[in-house]
Amino acid sequence: xxxxxxxxxxxLLGWLLISTAVIGVVALTDTYREAVKTANVVSxxxxxGSALAIAERVVVAEDGSLQVDIPYVALEMLxxxxxxxxxxxxxxxxxxxxxxxxxxxxxxxxxxxxTVFGDAVFRGEPIRIAxxxxxxxxxxxxxxxxxxxxxxxxxxxxxxxxxxxxSALRLGLMIAGAAVIVWIAVTFSLRPLYRxxxxxxxxxxxxxxxxxxxxxxxxxxxxxxxxxxMVRLQSAxxxxxxxxxxxxxxxxxxxxxIRTQLALAQRAGxxxxxxxxxxxxxxxVADAERILAQLLLMAKIDxxxxxxxxxxxxxxxxxxxxxxxxxxxxxxxxxxxxxxxAGDGELWIRAEPLxxxxxxxxxxxxxxxYAGRGAExxxxxxxxxxxxxxxxxxxxPGIRPELRKAVLKRFRRGGDEAPGTGLGLPIVEEIAAxxxxxxxxxxxxxxxxxxxxxxxxxx
Ligand SMILES: Nc1ncnc2c1ncn2[C@@H]1O[C@H](COP(=O)(O)OP(=O)(O)OP(=O)(O)O)[C@@H](O)[C@H]1O
Ligand SMILES: [Mg+2]
Numbered sequence: 001x002x003x004x005x006x007x008x009x010x011x012l013l014g015w016l017l018i019s020t021a022v023i024g025v026v027a028l029t030d031t032y033r034e035a036v037k038t039a040n041v042v043s044x045x046x047x048x049g050s051a052l053a054i055a056e057r058v059v060v061a062e063d064g065s066l067q068v069d070i071p072y073v074a075l076e077m078l079x080x081x082x083x084x085x086x087x088x089x090x091x092x093x094x095x096x097x098x099x100x101x102x103x104x105x106x107x108x109x110x111x112x113x114x115t116v117f118g119d120a121v122f123r124g125e126p127i128r129i130a131x132x133x134x135x136x137x138x139x140x141x142x143x144x145x146x147x148x149x150x151x152x153x154x155x156x157x158x159x160x161x162x163x164x165x166x167s168a169l170r171l172g173l174m175i176a177g178a179a180v181i182v183w184i185a186v187t188f189s190l191r192p193l194y195r196x197x198x199x200x201x202x203x204x205x206x207x208x209x210x211x212x213x214x215x216x217x218x219x220x221x222x223x224x225x226x227x228x229x230m231v232r233l234q235s236a237x238x239x240x241x242x243x244x245x246x247x248x249x250x251x252x253x254x255x256x257x258i259r260t261q262l263a264l265a266q267r268a269g270x271x272x273x274x275x276x277x278x279x280x281x282x283x284x285v286a287d288a289e290r291i292l293a294q295l296l297l298m299a300k301i302d303x304x305x306x307x308x309x310x311x312x313x314x315x316x317x318x319x320x321x322x323x324x325x326x327x328x329x330x331x332x333x334x335x336x337x338x339x340x341x342a343g344d345g346e347l348w349i350r351a352e353p354l355x356x357x358x359x360x361x362x363x364x365x366x367x368x369x370y371a372g373r374g375a376e377x378x379x380x381x382x383x384x385x386x387x388x389x390x391x392x393x394x395x396x397p398g399i400r401p402e403l404r405k406a407v408l409k410r411f412r413r414g415g416d417e418a419p420g421t422g423l424g425l426p427i428v429e430e431i432a433a434x435x436x437x438x439x440x441x442x443x444x445x446x447x448x449x450x451x452x453x454x455x456x457x458x459x
């Protein structure tokens with residue numbers, strides 16, 4: 001799978017440029033319209049001025065016809081700007097052309113004494129037209145006339161272009177300036193992230209301390225998540241170290257015994273001596289097996305403790321305990337021990353069935369091992385208020401009250417009477433605690449033997 005790496009800086013810049021470009025185009029369009037309007041207003045005023053100047057010179061001749069003496073200065077004030085050309089025409093009463101360019105389009109709709117403006121094309125060039133309607137008086141009656149003045153639009157176009165160009169230039173500079181500012185700002189803002197990366201990179205691989213670097217609030221969530229991940233990683237690593245430490249420590253003795261016995265078997269003079277050594281080595285192997293099994297179980301509990309947050313299933317304890325007790329009956333029979341079960345109905349708890357099975361196996365295993373030939377063992381499941389209680393009771397020698405606390409510690413054993421690791425009871429206690437339960441050791445009925453009581457919250 002390819003991961004696409006993108007740059008925050010480039011992304012921000014991209015967004016900035018796109019948005020300013022959109023705003024810029026809108027602003028430019030507006031500026032252009034404004035520029036055209038301004039240019040028109042300014043030059044229209046000049047056009048109207050020259051139309052007025054011409055109109056002033058229209059007189060009624062003695063024969064009643066209209067005559068004009070065109071004041072060329074009036075037209076010059078128009079041509080002074082750029083290469084624009086100027087046209088004019090003067091019309092008398094409808095249908096009477098007086099002077100000027102006869103083909104110049106005229107504007108209809110000019111009211112008396114008022115000027116109207118319009119756009120048209122003349123001789124293939126766009127022009128702006130102003131038409132002024134007036135009337136010349138003979139003293140008796142008045143003769144209406146229209147003065148039309150037009151000019152090409154080169155100057156106007158140049159003006160709007162200049163305005164537009166300047167606006168575009170200003171806008172471009174603004175965008176470039178903003179881009180530089182964003183670039184610098186983002187570089188500065190990202191600096192804590194680079195520092196964070198450096199700080200983590202510089203760490204030794206087994207340094208899982210929480211990250212203490214000051215970071216922006218937006219990144220704090222990520223840092224918190226990483227920190228909590230590191231805590232979990234640390235506990236997983238601790239569990240692993242614990243396991244390997246325990247394993248190497250506990251396995252050393254049986255392995256040493258196996259080596260010694262194998263060496264003895266090699267050097268043994270008789271078949272009998274070889275057999276004895278082989279048997280002892282075999283016992284040591286069984287020992288190692290048991291130790292490994294218990295250690296793996298501990299590791300499993302650690303893993304389950306981490307899984308626990310995800311919830312466990314409901315299990316029926318009476319049936320489970322009865323089945324496990326039944327599994328042990330043959331072994332108990334061989335050891336001359338009477339193993340029984342008490343409990344009926346259904347009692348539910350929330351737990352992991354394999355681990356609860358291991359818990360019970362450890363308790364029954366202890367009773368079988370330490371209660372002695374001829375003893376009686378009872379496995380019991382009953383309801384007690386809000387709890388479901390699992391008991392394993394025997395009538396063997398039990399554990400002296402002052403020792404009962406001590407045997408709950410890992411690797412603590414009551415004596416060297418039987419092979420064992422000293423992990424059984426701590427495992428029982430840890431599994432119980434994992435599912436919200438408790439474990440205690442009491443003496444059995446009549447002050448004899450041992451009663452291990454595990455109480456789970458009913459589920
Ligand atoms: N039912 C019992 N009767 C008498 N003593 C017991 C009984 N159960 C446990 N003990 C004593 O408590 C000690 C600790 O028991 P625990 O189950 O923790 O370890 P272990 O049996 O020695 O080793 P493991 O169970 O790890 O193989 C035992 O060594 C034993 O002396
Ligand atoms: Mg045990």
